[in-house]
Amino acid sequence: MLINGNFQGDTGWWASGGTFNVQDQMGCITFTNGGENPWDVVLGQSNLKLLKDEIYTLRFSAMAKNAADLKAVIQHDGEPYTNYLNQTLPLTNTVQSFEFQVKPSARDKKAQLAFQVGAQPANTVCLSDISLYGPKYEEEDMRSAVRVNQVGYLLNAKKRATIQTDTQTPLPWQLLDAQGTTIAEGQTIPFGLNSGSGEQVQIADFSQVQTPQEDIILEVDGQKSHPFDISHDIYKTMKYDALSFFYQQRSGTAIENAYVQRADLARPAGHPQEIVTCFDQTDAKGNDWPGCNFSLDVTGGWYDAGDHGKYVVNGGISVWTLMNYYERESLHKTNSTSAFADGMVQIPEQSNQYNDLLDEAKWMMDFMLAMQVPAHKKVSVPVGDQSGHLSDLKLTEIDAGGMVFHKIADAKWTGVPLPPHDDTQPRFLSYPSTAATLNLAATAAQCARIWRPLNATYADKCLAAAEKAWQAANTHKNVYAYDNFDGSGPYGDTHVADEFYWAAAELFVTTGKDEYKTALEQSPYYLTSPTKSDDLTWSNMGSAGTVSLALVPNRLDQSTINEARSNLLKAADVYEASVKKQGYLIPYQSDQYPWGSNSSLMNRSIFLGLAFDWTKTQKYLQAMSxxxxxxxxxxxxxxxxxxxxxxxxLLNPHHRFWAHSENPDLPIVPPGVISGGPNSIDFSDPVAATLKGNCTGQTCWIDDIGAWTMNEVTVNWNAPFFWVTSFLDEHASW
Structure with a gap:
């Protein structure tokens, strides 16, 4: 039941109050301050699942450098910390073995094993050969074998369900209205093995139903789906909830009751005055950083995910996606009024005469502008690719004027839960990077052309920052971000040719200058598409440049613009063709699902939407649906x-404020937030580790706040989700 009980590395275990390391296949915790309580110093493992009144056997060996007491505790992980085992054991510097029987007084799917050694003098305590044996905890499986869109289907879209069954022959199906009356019936179509999930499946197609329905159920061979609707309004509210995510991720301002879906989602401002300087301590790899002699006011922006870091790189793709939807809506909208016109979205800026979507994007854009290094300021950075020796970085002091700091974040990782207004960690600027600088160059150029007819002063500010960033990135082409800092994710990227192309494309579309045209034409990413250079992600932005060249009027000749569109249409064709090759009918043909796989699906859908804009061919819209x-x-x-x-x-995303499962005084997640989804590649968090070897592709997911590799939420995932729901609602009557 335990992960890595013989300490082959540190996987599966956590420590607090001391430093954890592995010595001679023993897990050791060393502490200098034992605190006031036994639980102030702990080595533990969470995510245990226990059955009521069953017998479990705990075995382990332990020793201490100096004589000490060890409390072996098995308890509920959270209030009221119900104990199922609590034994105090005297340790010496000789290894001793222990064994205990445990009979839980309750069924508990969130228990923990904790070895507590606090409230004692400084010491090192080591454990080994830890095991917990007992009956397997079986979740009550509430899943239906008849899988449908649980919200509903657009009236004129294809309406299909996937049925998990080992039966190889067609099965009868009936579509039942809310009163149980059959409104349609037919036979399923056997698909066979869906390799992405390892299941045998069949397809039920009830597309012939094209009248509005509420709370209908699909019954297949006696098994029923969850209820769903058929309507033009499936995405009408969802798109606004998806956009509300960004307001609720705002830093530096109170989240007000008037603008959120429920009163419990309101909160005080997190980090209301963020005036910070460069990191000037020893990083996680042992490098000493000298800091810098200036500070920046970087108040505002969006918290990136479930933590309180703010990142230019991940913010870049997110801002670009929101502003891109504004641009394409302006060029291709089917209605005369934007769905996000001033006053349509619940945000404080809703009466300022600007489009509310632009207002939300501007909140992050302003933060990114503030992250630019002032002229002639010097910062020490690692120049060149030093990813092979992160514990021995060579730092070079450069004139970093015009470059952009990579991120602002806590000095150390904080725990879950922790509302942002309760975060007291010191915060620092991470050094400027080439990737962050190009993210600003691209998005600020996009900002300049969008805001030009609305607010020329702001447009000038964006363009000046974009061109300074472009110049700085070309002066410092190889300053890369690494995973050297506690308290934040690295968003490291040592390949920035795609960002150079993206920035050149955005600057050329905005200014028409030959300098940028030459740069983009000489790029290996020139007119690239996501099927040529992989899915659009924060680390692979080349196809974003092609989108802007193909979408927004610019000085390229028409044949080149047509070529850009043709390349993107070919990518959309590849995506659309893969739908029929998947048992769950998605434009994603793979047996492996990466971190944030749902966002890959959403970003692919952006290209399908653009293909529909340019061709009016319904197959692209159907693949989005x-x-x-x-x-x-x-x-x-x-x-x-x-x-x-x-x-x-989704109920339990990895988030420090929407953490009701950890603290009942905190809110559950608001509507309109998308989970990262299945991840069959990286099982590095303790919850995901329990699924390793026990899941296939699309089934490697769990709705658990501790599963950050599977159930994280981020700005760059909600951005394409917003784009897609908005597009489908715009075309709801197709």
Missing amino acids: DSMDYILGRNPMDHSYVSGYGSYP
Whole structure:
């Protein structure tokens, strides 16, 4: 039941109050201050699942450098910390072995094993050969074998369900209205093995139903789906909830009751006055950083994910995606009024005469502008690719004027839960990077052309920053971010040719200058598409440049613009063609699902949407709709990956404020937040580690706040989710 009980590395274990390391296959915790309570110094493992009144056997060996007491505790992980085992054991410097029987007084799917050694003088305590044996905890499986979009299907879209069954022959299905009356019936179509989930599946197609329906159920061979609707309004509210995510991730301002879906989502401002300087301590790899002789006011921006870091790189793709939707809506909208016109979105700026979508994007854009290094300021940075020796970085002092700091974050990782207004960690600027600088160059150029007819002063500010950033990036082409700092993610990227192309494309579209045209034409990413250079992500931004060249009027000749569109259409064709090759009918043909796989599906859907804009061919719109069917429940987990939508929605994302499962005084997640989704590649968090070897592709997911590799939420994932729901609602009557 335990992970890594013989300490082959440190996987599976956590420590608090001391330093954890592995010595001679023993897990050791060393502490200099034992605190006041036994639990002030702990070595433990969480995510244990126990059955009531069953017998479990705990075995382990332990020793201490100096004589000490060890408390072996098995308890509920959280209030009221119900104890199932609590034994105090005297330790010496000789290894002793222990064995205990445990009979839990309750069924508990959130228990922990804790070895407590606090409230004692400084010491080193080591354990080994730890095991816990007992009956396997079986979750009550509420999943239906009939997987549908649990919210519903657009009236004129194809309406299909996937049925998990080992039966090889067609099965009868009936579509039942809310009164149980059959409104349609037919036979399923056997698909066979869906390799992405390891299941045998069949497809039920009830597309012939094209009248509005509420709370209908699909019954297949006696098994029933969750209820769903057929309507033009499936995404009408969802798009606004998706956009509300960004308001609720704002830093530096109170989140007000008037602008959120529930009163418990309001909170005081987190980090209301963020005036910070460069990191000037020893990093996690042992490098000493000299800091810098200036500070910046970087108040504002969006918290990136479930933590309180603010990142230029991940912010860049997110801001670009929101502003891109504004641009394409302006060029291709089917209605005369934007769905995000001033006053349409619940945000404080809703009456300032600017489009509310632009207002939200500007909140992050202003932060990114503030992260630019002032002229002639010097900062010490690692120049060149030093990823092979992170514990011995060579730092070079450079004139960093015009470059952009990579991130602002806590000095150390904080725990869950922790509302942002309660975060007291010291915060620092991480050094400027080439990637962050190019992210500002690209998005600030995009900002300049969008805001030009609305606010020329702000447009000038954006363009000046963009051109300074471009010049600085070309002066310092190889300053890369690394995973050297506690308290924040690295967003490291040692390949920035795609960012250079993206920035050149945005600057050329905005200014028409030959300098930028030459740069983009000489790039290996020239007119690239996501199928040529991989999916659009924060680390692979080349295709974003091609999108802007193909979408926004510019000085390229028409044949080149047509070529850019053709390349993007070819990518959309590849995505659309893969739908029929997947048992869950999605434009994603793979047996492996990476971290944030749901965002890959959403970003692919952006290219499908653009293809529809340019061709009016409905197959692209249908593939987008199929993507959302998967996200909203037609998936092997029979789960909606979106909070607040569907019979089984996302409830427990990895988030420090939306952490009701950890602290009942904190709120559950607001509606409209998308989970990162299945991750069959990286099982590095303790919850995900329990699934390793026990899941396949699309089934490697769990709705657990501790599963950050599978159930994280981020700005760059909600941005394409917003884009897709907005597009589908705009075309709801297709």
